[in-house]
Amino acid sequence: MAKVTVSKVNKIYDNSFHAVINTSFVAEDKEFVILVGPSGCGKTTMLRMIAGLEEITSGKIYIGDKLVNNIPPKDRNIAMVFQNYALYPHMTVYQNMAFALKLRKTPKAEIDKKVKNAADLLGIGDLLQRKPKQLSGGQRQRVALGRAIVRQPKVFLFDEPLSNLDAKLRVQMRTEIIKLHKKLATTMIYVTHDQVEAMTMGDKIVVMKDGIIHQIDSPLNIYNSPINLFVAGFIGSPSINLIEGFIKNNDDLMFTSENFSLKLLPEHMEEVSAFKDKPVILGIRPEDIYDAQYDSNAQAPVQIDAVCEVVEPMGNEFIVFLSAGNTKLTARFDPKRYPEIDAKQTISLDMRKVLFFDPQTEKRLI
Numbered sequence: 001m002a003k004v005t006v007s008k009v010n011k012i013y014d015n016s017f018h019a020v021i022n023t024s025f026v027a028e029d030k031e032f033v034i035l036v037g038p039s040g041c042g043k044t045t046m047l048r049m050i051a052g053l054e055e056i057t058s059g060k061i062y063i064g065d066k067l068v069n070n071i072p073p074k075d076r077n078i079a080m081v082f083q084n085y086a087l088y089p090h091m092t093v094y095q096n097m098a099f100a101l102k103l104r105k106t107p108k109a110e111i112d113k114k115v116k117n118a119a120d121l122l123g124i125g126d127l128l129q130r131k132p133k134q135l136s137g138g139q140r141q142r143v144a145l146g147r148a149i150v151r152q153p154k155v156f157l158f159d160e161p162l163s164n165l166d167a168k169l170r171v172q173m174r175t176e177i178i179k180l181h182k183k184l185a186t187t188m189i190y191v192t193h194d195q196v197e198a199m200t201m202g203d204k205i206v207v208m209k210d211g212i213i214h215q216i217d218s219p220l221n222i223y224n225s226p227i228n229l230f231v232a233g234f235i236g237s238p239s240i241n242l243i244e245g246f247i248k249n250n251d252d253l254m255f256t257s258e259n260f261s262l263k264l265l266p267e268h269m270e271e272v273s274a275f276k277d278k279p280v281i282l283g284i285r286p287e288d289i290y291d292a293q294y295d296s297n298a299q300a301p302v303q304i305d306a307v308c309e310v311v312e313p314m315g316n317e318f319i320v321f322l323s324a325g326n327t328k329l330t331a332r333f334d335p336k337r338y339p340e341i342d343a344k345q346t347i348s349l350d351m352r353k354v355l356f357f358d359p360q361t362e363k364r365l366i
């Protein structure tokens, strides 16, 4: 078991591209940490530096108390699981899983026990004599996981391990990896660009963009209290609605946009007091916008008129795309009533849930 400490790490590639910029975070012992961000943000580079597959330009990486900057990958006691499985095609599942142990000259009986235990854990005990080409994508990914498990590493590193799987299998494997983490009680660092994986799998999320860490926190804190516009927009699907406007504080505290005005709550005063007559961006998540007429949850008294443009019926909910003048809004309605397309639709906004951002610094007002 081990804690992983990344301290002020930079990576500048040979072509001078600064892929990871002054990055620090900690994965505590037994913690499941997710590195998430859009394509090209530097998350794979970060993971490869922890694994020792990529040199660090500056900074320090510790596994446990040991500085590993100059320690080769094979001596770091980590196991990495990749998106493309990287199985040996000419070997059976058993041989693939046993390979690293065989290299270490582990006794045969011990190898057998470890491979069979891992295979049982992953439900692939009956596939041990097959070759990788005789397996489905999900089964191959299980073998790749098994190969990592038998080594009993101090740290597991995952690089988008589920992206090659179809949607249903991805959901299933996601749960299996969560269970596996509980059973193995080992530190795991998991790279993904999928914000659903980030929200559902980890104890802690590290959100990256352009080589920089924007926020480190629990999934719910990241969702409810994003530090800036990027994090607010990246986490959550459909994305948070972001509306440009001004704060007015005459008789009532108001947010006024091009198309509508919203009365703010007294509790918002603290956040927006420095922004009187100044531009702000108001954020409201789709689930905090209700069908005013038909949804009994719509306690929020702040209502505006909109037009329903498109409805995506998901079964358990409707994703509704609305326009209020030029302002486009996305809402998640209870599927009580199919909203009428191109018809006027009164919506209510739960003002207790709104967030405010400074358009200049892009930071959330708190």
Ligand code: ATP
Pocket (backbone or CB within 6 Å): 013, 014, 015, 017, 019, 037, 038, 039, 040, 041, 042, 043, 044, 045, 046, 193
């Ligand atoms: P993805 O989700 O697409 O895999 P990522 O967040 O994992 O993206 P990285 O693979 O870490 O991103 O790449 C970060 C940046 O560094 C990208 O802009 C990439 O083009 C660049 N990069 C990666 N490897 C090299 C290299 N060997 N030389 C120069 N630039 C590189």
